[in-house]
Amino acid sequence: MTKRTWFGGWSCLLFRLFLFLLLWINAQGQTRYSVPEELSVGSVVGNIAKDLGLKISELYDRKLRIASESGKQYFSVNLGKGELVVDERIDRESLCGQNANCLLPVQVIIEDPLQLYRIDVEIQDINDNSPHFLSSERALKIAESTVPGMRFPLESAHDPDVGSNSLKSFTLSKDECFSLKVKELGDGRKVPELVLEKSLDRERKAFHQLMLTALDGGNPVKSGTSQINITVLDNNDNNPVFNKPVYKASIVENSSRGTSVLKVDATDLDEGTNGEIQYSFGEHTPDAVRSLFHIDAQTGEILLNGQLDFESNPTYNIEVSAKDKGIPEMEGHCNVHIDVLDVNDNPPQIVLTSKPSPVREDAPSGTVVALISARDADSGVNGKVVLGTQPEVPFILKSTFSNDYSLVTNGVLDRETFPEYSVEITAVDSGASSLSSKKTISVRILDVNDNPPIFSNNFYKAYVKENNSPGSIVCSVSALDLDIGENAKISYSIIDSKTQNVPVSSYFYINSENGSIFSMHSFDYEKMKVFQLRVQAKDHGSPSLSSNATVHVFIVDQNDNAPAVIYPSTFMGSVSHQRMSRSVKAGHLVTKVTAVDADSGHNAWMSYRLAEATDASLFSVTFHTGEVRTKRSVSEQDDSSQRLLIEIKDNGEPVQSTTVTVDILIEDGFHEPISDFTHKHTEPEKKSSKITLYLIVSLASVSLLCLLTFLVLLVKCARGSRGGSSCCVRRSDSEYKNPNRNLQIQLNTDGPIKYVEVLGGDMMSQSQSFGSYLSPMSEFSDFTLVKPSSTTDFTNTLSVLDASLPDSTWKFESQQILLQKYICESHTGELRVAKKLMVEENKNVFSITVLVQDNGKPALFSTVAVNITLDEQTTDSSSEHRSSPSRETSPSADLALTLMES
Known part of the structure; x- marks a missing residue:
């Protein structure tokens, strides 16, 4: 019969567990699941893909992951099925203690684009803990003169479970002198009391041994026991009595050591030493409480002896005992409830839910960069946190849920100006004396090909000597691209144009990597004096950007042409023949030698000199003009045939020269043409x-x-x-x-x-x-x-x-x-x-x-x-x-x- 009852109880429990797994609610835009504690690893909590409206394929592609605020990762996601499964043993008592409403917040983060979902998993209690007493034995000394009806408080059992699985009742082994009464306090606690039913007789029975059993309300019921050993004493038949069964007080958590919390007071109707009272904490008071509080044994005043922390323990329940000095000594008991008042002593904390993602510099405003959460251990307004950023950065924070924010772009980004931003996040709580904290995160800006290459000069000049060696370097051009990577890699090329119907690219070659320009031919200044090249610099971005520069290549003349005589002409012979009258005077212009030089500049400056002459004393050649003049009058002794060798030199290096031979025939009676012509006129006028x-x-x-x-x-x-x-x-x-x-x-x-x-x-x-x-x-x-x-x-x-x-x-x-x-x-x-x-x-x-x-x-x-x-x-x-x-x-x-x- 007992076995069937146990099986039926478990069937009901499993049915309830299965029902909790299938139930979830959506409150205020959030998803909630309910699961019992102690589920095995791998148990399914719910299908979040279906509940969040996501496709199974999106879970892997968008990199869905779970983040828990509790510090432990109790859940994980089966990406193949979209199910939220248990990933670690869940103990409701360690998470929530005696709090009946146990919620475990879970954050679901999805990237590309970033999205944040908040899921609350309610942890349901199961009867996995038995009631237990702090001590397995309790010793009492009761005077035989104690009147029936007297109550003796016993130690209350503790059950970590809540609700129906918590502590429900107590039982006492059978004894004719004692019975059990359960006293319920205002906060829901149950305190067993031993009631004396009839007068004790030490001579008949000096020792009583009882068994106290605590039962919970689970199915099946679990229990815990404590043995009570009662020694019957004689005489002192009045115990101290407190004027209040429960004392209540409150104290601010930042109170200094030595602060008085409250004072308890008890009275004893006995006289003498039987009426003298000493106060003390109950023998089962935890050491942590003893380190924080101290009670004066004579006055009953409770003093602060340590540093309180509201966030660690907001309340304290202390049992206080008052004992007299009689034989046997009598004691009375009361409970002290101390509430710790919160002060704003915890700065807010900034938590990065997701690390900042790099942002393209052309990203539009509103692009999500990172997810950020804020926490404050204080309560009430002291725990309300507001996040913000510095105004000079192109980023702002947008609130998504309570204390959850998204860092988004809010302006134009330019990697060339700011390749990386240090965004300072400031968290400020709302307490009277507000506290704040800061956290700096780095946001890297990704480059976009938005800058064309820029030449150091729009126009370049290069000078190349004629008769140069093919393949020699002419000049180098350089361009700078403010982008990085492939966007800044530059290739140089010559934009083909024609010079004398010949493409410029047949004259010059440019190194596409460093912009060095080389000649492909030997140049002749006399044929071509200048070239104009249009050079293009193009980056490797997508789409690529380019810019142009103009290079003027000037051919520098070299002295590679000898002077050419154009007068006197010698194409009909190697010697020029001239005639001159013997009657000419000194300084007479006989002829003029004229030459040209195909070169230019200093290379074309020419000088004339008389290299050889039949009579060097008769003729001279002007150095710069080439005029052949007589140095003196012609005498009868001078030969009638004079030969002059005139050398013409240019001013280049090396010097180029040429010669011309002039034969001059000196004739008697040779007259000027104009004079002969005028002799035909008979009239002088x-x-x-x-x-x-x-x-x-x-x-x-x-x-x-x-x-x-x-x-x-x-x-x-x-x-x-x-x-x-x-x-x-x-x-x-x-x-x-x-x-x-x-x-x-x-x-x-x-x-x-x-x-x-x-x-x-x-x-x-x-x-x-x-x-x-x-x-x-x-x-x-x-x-x-x-x-x-x-x-x-x-x-x-x-x-x-x-x-x-x-x-x-x-x-x-x-x-x-x-x-x-x-x-x-x-x-x-x-x-x-x-x-x-x-x-x-x-x-x-x-x-x-x-x-x-x-x-x-x-x-x-x-x-x-x-x-x-x-x-x-x-x-x-x-x-x-x-x-x-x-x-x-x-x-x-x-x-x-x-x-x-x-």
Whole structure:
């Protein structure tokens, strides 16, 4: 029968346990489960995936984990099923003591994105503890004179279980003199009392042995026993009596040692030593209580003897005994209940529920960084905590649950400015004298490719000597990217463009890693003076960012070209022949040697010197101009044939030089052409007037020519600036394809030598001079073709020349008319009269442009401008009249030569 009852009780208990496992409630947005204590490890508490509305697959992907505020991890999650299972033995008594409502808070944390769920697990009590007494034996001394009805308090048993499983009743073994009464105190405690039913007779029975049994209300019932040994004493038949059965007091937890808590008072109706009372704590008072409190044995005053802590123990129940000094001694008992009052003596604590996650610098406001909780061991307002952060950081705290916060972004993040933030969390409680604590957490900012590479300079200049070795380094460019990692890794490249229809990448190579630029060819300054490279720096981010810089590579001229003689011309022989009258004076200009150097700058500065001469005392050569002049008058003893070897040197290193040989024939009776021409005039006044007219016309022409040249250049500068080019610069598809030239035309007259110099040069090099001369003593008509160091557009140059000359006959329309009057031999260059020339009013001066073209591919051109002045005395009816500059037939001619390449 007993066995069936036990089985039935367990069946009921298992049914209740199963029912608790299936029940959960959702209060104030939280999930609650109820489970009994002492469940085996692995027992299922509930399906949190279903209850929280999560999919099974999300539990693993989003890294669900459990965090417990109690310090121990009592539960875990079966990610495969989504079930909350027991992970460690749960003892309700160790967690909650005598508190009937035992809740175990559990935090469920889910990442990606961060979410926090709070679950309360109610731990239900089971009857796993038996009532027990602190001592297994209790000794009492009762005088035989004690009247029936007297009560003697016994030790109460303790049962850690609560509710129906707690202590319910007491039983006493059978004895004719004693019975048991249970006294219930106001706080729910039960105190057994031994009641004397009849007078004792020591002579009949001096010792009584009783068994006190404590029973709980569990199913099955559990019990504990204590043996009571009673010794019957004689005489002293009145015991001390307290004026209150229960004393109550309260004390602030920060009270100092020696503070009086309360005073108990008892009286004894006996006299003498039987009525003298001494107070003491009950013999079963714990040592912890004895260390905190002290009772004065004479007065009954209870004093504080240690430091109280409300958070450790908010209440104390102390049994106080009053004993007299009679024989046998009598005693009385009372209970003292002391409440400890809380003060705000515990600063709040900051707990990181989850570690801070790194944040991308482009993260939007409101991105969750970390989960934070606050705790305070104090109670009431002293335990209410508020969290905050410093205002200068782009983060704020948002409250999620009570004392639970989320740290979220609240502003623009920039890793380049602040790669890492130290966020100081401050917790302040709400006590009258508030306490605070601080905790600093580091939040790392992840880089985003938001900064393009930046060159140290937008424009670079590099100088490379011509004739350099291919593969030599030209310069290095560098860019800086404020990002890090792959976002800051830079690759350099050349943005391909064309120079003279050739890609720039065929001239230069750039190291993609360090930005070093190398030449791939040997350069010739005379062909190309400058290169423009556009270099791009691109990072390896996604998407990648880039920036550009311009590199101007200037080719530095080297002295690799010797001077070239353009006058006197020697293409028809190795020696230039000149004629001179024996009657000339010292300082007479015999001829002028003109040379050009394809180099520029100092390398193109030339000097002339007389290397060898038949008679060095007769001739001299001007050092800078190359003019050959007589040093003295020619004497009869001087040879009629003089040979001069003139050396022309440039100013470069190493020095380049060339020579030209000039043969001068000294003739007797050789007169100036102008003098011969004037001898044909019979009237001296007419001769004088004509010479004066020629001088006036020459000066006016030179002045007008200079003025027109200046105006033409000024107009071209103005047009060029409106077209986006610099002054006097015309650019083709490649900016430096054709170096530009400034042309200057200068009329020079020196005795019988009449010549026009055309000065042209690059804007970035020394000016070069091209000239053509016709001497009356020359045996040949000199048409010199010289190829310059750089090319110029034929049409543009011809336009400049047309605008520079002072006569409108330079226009092409007039040229067509003049071509009907003259014939130019295509191979010899002889200019002949095609028909009879007539002197017209204001038309006695004509200008003819002779075009010289070679047969190469592409063909090269040059032009020679010939000014012809007609005199009324000059008559020639023959259509084959030679206009070559001979002594007898050639009029005074100003010959201008300029060279152009199409």
